[in-house]
Amino acid sequence: MRYSLTDELFALRLTEGEELHASIAKACQEYHCDSAVVLGGLGMVRNVTFGWFTGTEYLTEVHDEIFELSALSGDVSYKDDTLYPHLHMVVNRRDHSVLGGHCLRAVVDHNMEVFLKPVHSIQFRREFDGWFAALAPAKR
Template identity: 60%
Template sequence: MRYAATSEIVAIRLSEGEDVRSCIARVCEENNIDSAVVVGGVGMLRDVTFGWFNGNEYVTKEYGEVFELLALSGNVSIKDQALYPHLHGALSKPDHSVVGGHLLRAVADHNVELFLKPLNTISLARKFDGWFDAILPLKRE
């Protein structure tokens, strides 16, 4: 993984075999970023697990094939006192059909480029609201 980070933007380049969520968390930790918006990403992914929250748990579906990353969105917040990348993605198969959802796991296949916008005036935390750990945005003092 290679990256450059400023208060304005973080550009991350993942290489073959690197896990998307753990790399985002590591970059944020190394740069003291506790809240960010995932602006987007492009590249190729494999070993993908999507989740669908049914109100009690995530129902998961795993894919072992290689996909092109069409869209990536989400945020980084604090959940249970740890950095939590909350990601959603849309991925294309070779036949141009698309799968997507809550991205629980994804591994870079050769190359992935990600962009994050650190939040300096707002902090994002997660708090259980009776259904799930919902985002709790707060203005920083």
């Protein structure tokens, strides 16, 4: 993984076999970036796990295929004292059929570029709201 950060942009280049969520969390932790908006990403992924929250649990669906990453969005916040990348993605197969949703896991196939916007004036954290751990932004 290679990355660079300015006040306005955090650019990551992930390589073969790296796990998307863990890589984002590690880079943010090393640069003391505890709150960010995921602007987008592109590249190739495999072993993608999507989740659908029922209100009590995530129903998961694992796709052990290679996909092109078509869209990536989300945020980075604190959840239970741990950096938590909350990601949604759209991926496409070779025939251009697509899958998308809440991404719980994805492994980089070949390479991926991810772009984040660090947030300095607000701290993102997650608090249980009676249903799930929802985003609770607070001024610093």
